Amino acid sequence: MTADLAEHAHHLLRAMVTDPYGDFSPSVYETARLVSLLPALAGHADRVAFLLGQQAADGGWGGPEGYGLLPTLSATEALLTEFRRTGAPAAAAAAEQGLRALFTRWGPDLRVRLPDTVAVEILVPSLVSELNAHLDALTADDIVLAGGRRLPHPEGTHPALLEELRRLAEAGQALPDKILHSLEALGPAAHGAGFARPGENGLGCSPAATAAWLGGDVAAGRPGVRYLENVQARHGGAVPVAAPLTVFERSWVLSTFADAGLAVTVPDEVLDGLAAEIGPHGLAGGAGLPPDADDTSTALYALAAQGRPHPLDCLREYHVDGHFCTYPDERTPSVTTNAHVLQALCANGPSEVAGRVASWIVDQQHPDGSWTDKWHASPYYATARCFLALAGSGRGVTARERALRWIATTQRPDGSWGRWQGTFEETAYAVQVLARAGEPWADEAAARGCAFLLSWPEAAHPPLWHDKDLYTPGRIVRAEGIAALHLARRRPRIAALLTRLEPAPAERTA
CATH class of the missing domain: 1.50.10.20 (Glycosyltransferase)
Structure with a gap:
């Protein structure tokens, strides 16, 4: 024996x-960021299918307790983006279930004890703001989801810090190296950020951060594109968290x-x-x-x-x-x-x-x-x-x-x-x-x-x-x-x- x-x-x-690359499980959070940020990357349909297949019976994603909040926010935002981009009914239905799960699991105030995961204090408010922007745009088109409610910023998150980081990035200032792993939190300010540049292993050891820097451009030869093509191969389109x-x-x-x-x-x-x-x-x-x-x-x-x-x-x-x-x-x-x-x-x-x-x-x-x-x-x-x-x-x-x-x-x-x-x-x-x-x-x-x-x-x-x-x-x-x-x-x-x-x-x- x-x-x-x-x-x-x-x-x-x-x-x-x-x-x-190492043997690491696929990430709902990270895969959803690629769906939202980089639809032109090969494997997009497989990533959407992965998100749909990972949705739980209650409409959410991710682990128990507060561990489900960030992946549910990420997947819901990605599928709303996909719906607004393509009109896909399956994406719309799953996104609506995701919104319902957010309010069902954690209530209208999103009262949740956030786990001490990487950059949770800025990633959560980033996605809350993006989801609310989607809901505002849909309401303007007479499409009302989640009963017209909007998501609050949960206690323990730091939206003011996020805004300050975005302001610094937009002004061209360099941010600490540890921010690179979660660069996608900066929104449009991450696109082509001068203080960072992907290499053969992407940016910040993160598919999502690399996608955010690329800003939708997957032209052949662009730094980071080959990395994203390679890193999705193990899981058929889905990507690991790092x-x-x-x-x-x-x-x-x-x-x-x-x-x-x-x-x-x-x-x-x-x-x-x-x-x-x-x-x-x-x-x-x-x-x-x-x-x-x-x-x-x-x-x-x-x-x-x-x-x-x-x-x-x-x-x-x-x-x-x-x-x-x-x-x-x-x-x-x-x-x-x-x-x-x-x-x-x-x-x-x-x-x-x-x-x-x-x-x-x-x-x-x-x-x-x-x-x-x-x-x-x-x-x-x-x-x-x-x-x-x-x-x-x-x-x-x-x-x-x-x-x-x-x-x-x-x-x-x-x-x-x-x-x-x-x-x-x-x-x-x-x-x-x-x-x-x-x-x-x-x-x-x-x-x-x-x-x-x-x-x-x-x-x-x-x-x-x-x-x-x-x-x-x-x-x-x-x-x-x-x-x-x-x-x-x-x-x-x-x-x-x-x-x-x-x-x-x-x-x-x-």
């Missing part, structure tokens, strides 16, 4: 090496296998490529993104685990007030960024800084024993990352015990774990923690979790990761499952329990 897992891991690595993200994907997969003690042969070109990306400010998760401490520390840990240690000086500028920021001037700190930094620091030996970071992570733990984070919707991701980093540092014993108790009490009857439902990914995080506990009760819970992992159907994994909307990094999720099963099978008691629970006829690791 262990050999089978090793083969799964090597197969994943081989596929990763030959993929220039691409290419090869540095992120490779760093996470390699560090996951290393942390689980799963020996894999990593091609030199992968390690050379990661090392080459590290500059004085670290590295970025993908082309067009600014460097950040999360990707930098994960890559440093992965390289050290493969016998390729790199100096940690590039992390110094992210050290603030006893912890590390993901990038300068961020709105909220990230516990998982600090967990990854702690792993990178400990890979280079004990230090005072590592002790302060560990203490900061412990201080962020919730009373129930879990952690939550800005980069992922699930507390199981954040809890596993913090637990594993603290365990590797030898610190936070009490915090780790509390995390174990929380995981034990939240296992579902079918052996899984999950925020909204039991999932392969979240169960993998829980099993990784339990397999390190060394307690009989933890072994039993881990075995039941492994049985759930092995029974997971060959189906898409629900999106749980934060960008502009929720997404799934497919290879990273599969790597987490492989790591969980490997850790569990290294414990004889879990392996023995699993033998009795394992589904027939064959092992599956999703």
